[in-house]
Amino acid sequence: MIGYELASCTGAELVRFVRTLGKHRYLAGRTHHVHAFAIEAAASDPGLAEAAEWADGVLDGGIELASKDPRLVRTVTDAELALVLAAFWEGDGTAAARLRTRLAEVGAEWDETEEPFDESREEDLFPVLVDAGWELLPLAHLDPERHKGAIQSFDDFEVAKFEEDCAIPPLVTLHELPLLGPVDLLAAIDPRTEQIRAPFVLWQEGHPTYLDYVLRGVLKVAKLPPPEDD
Numbered sequence: 001m002i003g004y005e006l007a008s009c010t011g012a013e014l015v016r017f018v019r020t021l022g023k024h025r026y027l028a029g030r031t032h033h034v035h036a037f038a039i040e041a042a043a044s045d046p047g048l049a050e051a052a053e054w055a056d057g058v059l060d061g062g063i064e065l066a067s068k069d070p071r072l073v074r075t076v077t078d079a080e081l082a083l084v085l086a087a088f089w090e091g092d093g094t095a096a097a098r099l100r101t102r103l104a105e106v107g108a109e110w111d112e113t114e115e116p117f118d119e120s121r122e123e124d125l126f127p128v129l130v131d132a133g134w135e136l137l138p139l140a141h142l143d144p145e146r147h148k149g150a151i152q153s154f155d156d157f158e159v160a161k162f163e164e165d166c167a168i169p170p171l172v173t174l175h176e177l178p179l180l181g182p183v184d185l186l187a188a189i190d191p192r193t194e195q196i197r198a199p200f201v202l203w204q205e206g207h208p209t210y211l212d213y214v215l216r217g218v219l220k221v222a223k224l225p226p227p228e229d230d
Helices: 011-021 036-041 046-059 078-089 094-105 119-124 148-152 157-166 182-186 208-221
Strands: 002-006 027-035 073-075 130-136 174-176 200-205
Touching (some): 002 208, 027 078, 036 046, 036 094, 078 094, 078 130, 200 208
Antiparallel strands (some): 027 073, 027 130
């Protein structure tokens, strides 16, 4: 995996970055899992009405809430994912207060002084509140006209496409967010500066030229600085 680090941005800019990751022409699909606790906390947004109804049913459905039961997790859309993150990273504190209360009720322990987005603690993260990522089109599926920019960014696109086609196991091009838990939703943003407290890493897998081209487009649309050239 290749990590791209956003070292400095506001909560609103980070939400805009995530939203843009789900809106470009190179997407093949997405898989976003969000915990019922996070949806319940963010439920005041009308765009989460259907997900909020689901969360209410799950949380009152007799499932052990202090568990890792997969029934506590919902597959959400790009729009729902962005709304949940916005409730915490650029909200008025209402969603954060609700989530803190729910976490306390189930005895979930977390330390808000820890740095957010720390992949070294992912194995012990509980609860995992957001697990989100996108799959990009294989090189062989790029359209000569619609995806002309990416194709032309390669020194030799046909060679890269052939190597991807022949790879065993098959190569998949991915954008993945870090796993997000309590610290990442509740204490990621410094309230004094509105900036993230630690670098946010987008994890990428695929051909570096392809990834670089798509990422530059995402950053441009999200109105964030382009990657520094090596």
